[in-house]
Amino acid sequence: MNADTVKIKLFGRIDSNNAAETEEKIFAQIPGAETQSVVFDASELEYISSAGLRVILRLKKTCPDVSITGVNSEVYEILDMTGFTEMLTVEKAYRVVSVEGCEEIGRGANGTIYRIDRDNVVKVYNNADALADIQHEREVAKLALILGIPTAISYDVVKVGETYGSVFELLNARSFSKIIAAEPEKLDWCVGEYVRMLKTIHGTVVPEGKLPDMRETAISWARFMLDYLPEAAGKKLLAMVEAIPRDDHMIHGDYHTKNLELQNDEVLIIDMDTLAVGNPIFELASMYNSYVGFYDVDREAIKKFQGYDYDTAQAFWHKTLAAYLGTNCKAKLREVEDKAAVIGYMRLVRRTIRRGGAETEKGRAELECWRVKLLELLDRTDSLVFSFNELEIEAVPENLDDVQAFVGERLEAAECPMKAQMQISVAVEEIFVNIASNAYAPDKGSATVRVEVSGDPVTVTITFVDRGVPYDPLAKEDPDVTLSAEERGIGGLGIFMTKKIMDDVAYEYRDGKNILTLKKNI
């Protein structure tokens, strides 16, 4: 506010009885006119009639910069209906709401949500200067709604104690946390709806620049971690986070069962302030923390927050992951969970350090637990990217069953005939055992198996990738099957059978990787 600003307080009612008098008083307080700016404090103005509006209009004609603050809702409505909000800066007064004794229905990174009556909830922000945050959340929620995500938009900003809150209409809604806690038999139904909403969010492309990029945030976390991890582990983590490709699809950022509400028959997602764009692994990471990571040390704590117990949370999380990935293959589930956990633990460690958690006993215990878990995970994880049709697994012979299960599940899903499935499984065994035995010996390493089903007629393509010693299995001469078993050299029969079973087999060595592609027309 500059020195030329005149501040005038308005009281009571301004109507035809006192408009002329009010006008005289107002103009008497404005010495120079023209260049002045006038701020009306309307916090004690109860009502304004059209005669009062005309007083303000006349002032506006001589003084271009007029604003009104602390406007009550009745006066605001009049100013809005008559187009005065288009002409002047009008700031509403904030209704005062108390959340004392109100039921807490959600808690997120930036605030806590309380139900204030049957039809309304208020999100109270932690930050005292939350008006910008409230505006941000309103904007992103609107954006999400426009993009087709069912959510609630706040309709009012209120004052709650020293901070602010935004009010939403949630008609008699129940959170998924409550449903799961009260009616365990509905767990599977909740998983289904939860995953459906998650897929809708992850399937939504966000116009560039509208939401923050989660990848950049995660890179900054990984940089932070360099000081708290052994050098090699820190560098590996940063490299893996940086290798996650940019993605313009939406992620919610705090997707747990308290933020999903069932209103009548409609599922709504709330608490939108963490909305971002990014690879879905970032979402899975925050979900992992919500059900697993956060409660590693204190398993009882989840009951206080979600209302259901740790075992229920584990069941919910694993069923969710399986439904989301469309697989029951344990190896696949473990692979994605590991990747999510890497980012999840990175976040938990950073958060605890940043919040001075190392100064409390519980904080130290958690920090140690999470740091150890992170280091273990970093040891066995080479990439944080996952694909629905790819399995990344340690290349050891014991894992053959997992690989077979994963490939079999994909082929089954593609309605591949039984005979072809069995033939393909013979080829998969040959190739995987070959990699497991030779690629990294005597060390260990991982292999990736990708299954693609495409085209008409249908072609199944299975690709094996490993980072072991360069080795082209096709270069080996085919065995002479006309000779008797005793007369043949050892080995080579597996590859021979694979070539026979499949319609095309190709090998290449690229970017330090052995890539073997098998194709079969069905």
Added chain:
Amino acid sequence: MGISLKIDLHMHTTVSDGTDTPEEIVARVREAGINVFSVTDHDAVKACRIIPALVGEGLFYVTGAEFSTRDEAGKYHILGYGFDPDSAPIRELTETGHGNRMKKVRARLDFLKEEFGFVFPENEIEKLLAQDNPGKPHIGNLMVKYGYAETKRKAIEEYINRRHFASEYIRPEYAIERILAGGGVPVLAHPTYGDGDQLILGEEMEGRLKKLAGFGLQGVECFYSGFSPRMTRDMLAFAERFGFYVTAGSDYHGANKMVVLGDTGLDLADETPERLKSFLERCGLRLS
């Protein structure tokens, strides 16, 4: 069209509750650079007989008056334009309106005498009643003059307003019908504000306009000193829907109200609306 129009079709003189005489107001209109104007005193057409002789080159004048009307649903100020002030229907209309006002002034004077013992010399009462349209402000001035109140405002608030007198009002359909019969164009004044201090919007406005259109209303005052741009926009949309003429007026009252002559908000419009041009043509202004 060679010259640009500056229009103000709504102002008051001493014939009603304004403070400028008809002669003064013509001079002010000229000073303000207004070239199309009308004077619209309340329920009186005396200025319509004086002004034509004062209007010289470069000024276009439209006869006018503003009639206070009322029915069961509310109050309406109906402007009449371009009528013949000496026609029988207009005489009848102003006499009814004037008669109603006089009755009310007499009742107020009686009340002040009985209740507070305020008395005024006979000649002052005669002068008051001889005025074209005496009302509360005139009585208030008299009270100040004779020491019964410090200011006109206090006179009105503390004494005159102590009793409310039900008036005999002209009904809108009667005013509209008489204006039409007198060769004039009936126009609803400051529609959004009703008779002054109301706020009529949306469906309520639509209901009013539908009813008045049924009585023969032909125009609405879309540009008005007290309107926000949004109110003007909304009224223009109504004019379009009902096929009404559009007018523009400041409601200047001289020193009685803080309204600047010529302030109609029309300067904010990109160009003169077609419905305003056709109104002026209807009133005899040749625009091409």
